[in-house]
Amino acid sequence: MGIRxxxxxxxxxxxxxxxxxxxxxxxxxxxxxxxxxxVYHAGPPVDWDQMCGPMRGAIIGAxxxxxxxxxxxxxxxxxxxxxLRFDSCHNHRGIGPMxxxxxxxxxVHVVRNExxxxxxxxxxxxxxxxxxxxxxxxxxVMERLAWMNGELAPLLRDAIHRAEGIxxxxxxxxxxxxxxxxxxxxxxxxxxLLCALYPHLVAxxxxxxxxxxxxxxxxxxHFVLNSVMAGCKGMLDAGGGIDGSTIVTAIARxxxxxxxxVSGTGDRWFTAPAPRIEGVYFPGYGPDDANPDLxxxxxxxxxxxxxxxxxxxxAVVQYIGGTPQFALETTQRMYEITATEHDTFKIPNLNxxxxxxxxxxxxxxxxxxxxxxxxxxxxxxxxxxxxxAGLTEAxxxxxxxxxxxxxxxxxxxx
Amino acid sequence: MGIRxxxxxxxxxxxxxxxxxxxxxxxxxxxxxxxxxxVYHAGPPVDWDQMCGPMRGAIIGAxxxxxxxxxxxxxxxxxxxxxLRFDSCHNHRGIGPMxxxxxxxxxVHVVRNExxxxxxxxxxxxxxxxxxxxxxxxxxVMERLAWMNGELAPLLRDAIHRAEGIxxxxxxxxxxxxxxxxxxxxxxxxxxLLCALYPHLVAxxxxxxxxxxxxxxxxxxHFVLNSVMAGCKGMLDAGGGIDGSTIVTAIARxxxxxxxxVSGTGDRWFTAPAPRIEGVYFPGYGPDDANPDLxxxxxxxxxxxxxxxxxxxxAVVQYIGGTPQFALETTQRMYEITATEHDTFKIPNLNxxxxxxxxxxxxxxxxxxxxxxxxxxxxxxxxxxxxxAGLTEAxxxxxxxxxxxxxxxxxxxx
Numbered sequence: 127m128g129i130r131x132x133x134x135x136x137x138x139x140x141x142x143x144x145x146x147x148x149x150x151x152x153x154x155x156x157x158x159x160x161x162x163x164x165v166y167h168a169g170p171p172v173d174w175d176q177m178c179g180p181m182r183g184a185i186i187g188a189x190x191x192x193x194x195x196x197x198x199x200x201x202x203x204x205x206x207x208x209x210l211r212f213d214s215c216h217n218h219r220g221i222g223p224m225x226x227x228x229x230x231x232x233x234v235h236v237v238r239n240e241x242x243x244x245x246x247x248x249x250x251x252x253x254x255x256x257x258x259x260x261x262x263x264x265x266x267v268m269e270r271l272a273w274m275n276g277e278l279a280p281l282l283r284d285a286i287h288r289a290e291g292i293x294x295x296x297x298x299x300x301x302x303x304x305x306x307x308x309x310x311x312x313x314x315x316x317x318x319l320l321c322a323l324y325p326h327l328v329a330x331x332x333x334x335x336x337x338x339x340x341x342x343x344x345x346x347x348h349f350v351l352n353s354v355m356a357g358c359k360g361m362l363d364a365g366g367g368i369d370g371s372t373i374v375t376a377i378a379r380x381x382x383x384x385x386x387x388v389s390g391t392g393d394r395w396f397t398a399p400a401p402r403i404e405g406v407y408f409p410g411y412g413p414d415d416a417n418p419d420l421x422x423x424x425x426x427x428x429x430x431x432x433x434x435x436x437x438x439x440x441a442v443v444q445y446i447g448g449t450p451q452f453a454l455e456t457t458q459r460m461y462e463i464t465a466t467e468h469d470t471f472k473i474p475n476l477n478x479x480x481x482x483x484x485x486x487x488x489x490x491x492x493x494x495x496x497x498x499x500x501x502x503x504x505x506x507x508x509x510x511x512x513x514x515a516g517l518t519e520a521x522x523x524x525x526x527x528x529x530x531x532x533x534x535x536x537x538x539x540x
Numbered sequence: 541m542g543i544r545x546x547x548x549x550x551x552x553x554x555x556x557x558x559x560x561x562x563x564x565x566x567x568x569x570x571x572x573x574x575x576x577x578x579v580y581h582a583g584p585p586v587d588w589d590q591m592c593g594p595m596r597g598a599i600i601g602a603x604x605x606x607x608x609x610x611x612x613x614x615x616x617x618x619x620x621x622x623x624l625r626f627d628s629c630h631n632h633r634g635i636g637p638m639x640x641x642x643x644x645x646x647x648v649h650v651v652r653n654e655x656x657x658x659x660x661x662x663x664x665x666x667x668x669x670x671x672x673x674x675x676x677x678x679x680x681v682m683e684r685l686a687w688m689n690g691e692l693a694p695l696l697r698d699a700i701h702r703a704e705g706i707x708x709x710x711x712x713x714x715x716x717x718x719x720x721x722x723x724x725x726x727x728x729x730x731x732x733l734l735c736a737l738y739p740h741l742v743a744x745x746x747x748x749x750x751x752x753x754x755x756x757x758x759x760x761x762h763f764v765l766n767s768v769m770a771g772c773k774g775m776l777d778a779g780g781g782i783d784g785s786t787i788v789t790a791i792a793r794x795x796x797x798x799x800x801x802v803s804g805t806g807d808r809w810f811t812a813p814a815p816r817i818e819g820v821y822f823p824g825y826g827p828d829d830a831n832p833d834l835x836x837x838x839x840x841x842x843x844x845x846x847x848x849x850x851x852x853x854x855a856v857v858q859y860i861g862g863t864p865q866f867a868l869e870t871t872q873r874m875y876e877i878t879a880t881e882h883d884t885f886k887i888p889n890l891n892x893x894x895x896x897x898x899x900x901x902x903x904x905x906x907x908x909x910x911x912x913x914x915x916x917x918x919x920x921x922x923x924x925x926x927x928x929a930g931l932t933e934a935x936x937x938x939x940x941x942x943x944x945x946x947x948x949x950x951x952x953x954x
Binding site: 303304305306313317318321324325326327328336337341441451474475 | 714717718719720727728731732734735738739740741742743747748750751754755758854855863864865868888889890891892
């Protein structure tokens with residue numbers, strides 16, 4: 127079929143996809159290919175010797191959490207001996223913010239695209255500051271990780287089962303009417319998730335444990351993000367692998383390279399050096415401390431959220447910088463590189479117009495307009511953590527490489 | 541002092557006021573003047589023979605709830621014999637949405653303006669549709685009222701005590717960044733209230749009762765409104781009675797008349813016939829079924845919320861009608877009749893400009909621009925309930941009468 131029909135089919139599949147949080151399970155029991163010493167990470171595949179600092183830091187923490195090593199030094203030695211089996215989360219229905227590390231003993235959200243029977247997986251959100259996904263691994267990180275996996279996750283699992291699933295797509299649609307862009311502003315969606323979970327948490331858990339869990343999820347602010355990311359991946363994966371489609375199905379960064387996937391070229395990555403981030407820094411940090419762009423969270427932009435929805439989330443500029451006018455203009459610019467408008471995700475102050483949806487690599491290359499990404503900023507060294515938040519773009523090179531490869535699949539040679 | 545200084549003082553007091561939900565108590569134990577057969581109602585004072593249908597309906601329900609009567613017929617007879625002591629809620633630190641009925645056995649929110657040591661009171665929100673405040677009084681209304689007063693209220697009280705109060709002013713400020721205008725759209729503020737209450741509800745209540753309460757508050761959608769209204773009254777009352785001030789401290793409607801109070805003229809009401817409402821009707825109802833404007837909830841507009849904040853709440857138009865552009869223009873117009881901009885209540889998509897704050901009767905009379913009010917629509921007959929929601933205005937006559945009276949207090953005669 128022609129490109130237009132292929133893109134229509136791709137976007138129809140993504141658009142009618144669902145995203146329901148159905149379970150919390152151990153990664154080893156559900157994430158495909160997850161075996162002993164397996165470490166999945168954000169972005170396109172990358173080896174230890176090429177990895178950025180925060181990803182190395184997160185892996186150090188993860189190996190200690192798993193009990194594979196007892197110290198950062200042992201962890202580095204283990205990795206250098208080649209004993210860890212690295213791969214990209216995206217290659218295994220996984221998705222991870224920032225370093226995005228998933229190892230076998232971590233509890234993961236199980237999110238179902240019921241329409242297309244796709245299950246996707248993401249770890250639990252740890253909060254801001256000194257956290258594993260930003261490369262921190264000190265005692266506080268290890269303790270929180272143990273509590274989240276040992277106590278919070280089973281409680282959430284029981285509540286989710288009792289609720290017979292939490293409809294994340296509905297939460298996203300509602301939160302877009304409530305000032306969230308669902309990537310760096312999750313205040314409404316997090317509250318809606320809590321309101322959906324609470325009646326069940328109360329029923330399944332001891333009062334003191336429920337209180338602790340409730341305070342953590344509320345205080346973490348962005349807890350809902352990881353399950354929303356899994357939801358976005360499940361929807362976009364439903365649109366993957368359609369011959370002739372030029373729609374982007376993933377944007378992901380490993381802190382060294384940014385990679386994109388395109389429906390018509392399947393699981394192949396098209397990469398370019400990861401860019402720096404323009405942002406707002408926490409006190410005591412600045413641009414020289416920052417790692418380049420990192421994490422799978424740009425899946426939200428790929429799905430019509432994040433910067434693509436920030437016209438309706440003016441308050442996000444208090445976190446990532448800029449002005450409400452800038453937020454508005456950013457979203458408006460994204461309509462120039464997308465194929466259509468989302469049927470379910472609407473922007474109230476654009477008269478309920480659907481968010482720009484379906485990044486078309488042809489439009490990116492033609493116009494030179496790059497997909498904007500709202501994102502957190504990790505310190506470039508392992509062991510430190512989050513130091514700010516801001517904005518960046520997916521590099522043009524990803525899209526031009528993808529377009530060349532796409533043309534070849536269509537029998538066109540340069 | 542001159543008008544300018546008086547208005548500055550008035551707005552300083554209102555602006556620096558707090559609003560903390562500190563308790564739930566029986567009206568007879570806390571609301572000033574609340575004795576046997578006492579019935580406080582919304583708007584300026586009105587007698588039984590002048591009352592509108594939904595207010596009569598709510599009073600019928602309240603007398604049965606109190607056990608003063610056993611049937612609607614007995615209730616009407618009781619009222620006609622003059623055995624009920626009617627007065628305006630506003631005259632007793634009370635405030636009530638729509639009919640606004642408060643009787644001695646009803647549980648009320650206790651909201652403190654800690655800065656000025658003012659306590660205000662409002663009943664608990666019942667939901668939409670067939671509810672007491674809209675004049676319904678059938679068996680389902682009576683049962684819900686009994687459950688709210690007997691089971692929900694004590695549970696909330698214990699949770700509020702354990703939380704050491706809930707900061708409503710903070711919830712309002714946050715919700716304005718989340719698409720609420722706090723009068724007809726309370727989705728974010730209601731969720732924030734729940735998130736603040738939950739950890740304590742879990743700790744103080746039996747699991748099944750907490751679950752029922754949580755589902756009710758979440759499902760009611762606007763549960764937070766009544767305590768926010770009490771908060772607004774507590775703030776505005778702090779600005780009342782300042783000689784020389786032309787700032788409006790209350791707008792309230794009894795369904796027959798709209799009344800306003802002005803700081804410089806104290807507790808005096810300036811009234812005019814209550815206008816009709818332009819609105820969106822529930823299926824099966826239309827303008828001919830509608831009662832004129834009713835309720836104390838315009839206290840939100842008086843405090844810089846409601847229509848005065850709807851520029852930041854575009855999604856409210858799905859409930860009350862109009863377009864996001866209309867919502868934006870409405871708020872912008874209100875800047876022309878207000879003295880200043882709010883220091884704490886900000887509109888994100890107006891670049892975090894403070895909401896229009898401090899309605900100045902001189903500006904209303906000079907410009908002819910009337911304060912817009914977002915409101916619910918009650919059926920004009922007793923016993924039916926809510927039939928829609930929409931927009932109306934406070935009549936010019938209230939403001940011109942007030943200005944004449946104000947001039948007289950300043951030694952100026954017409």
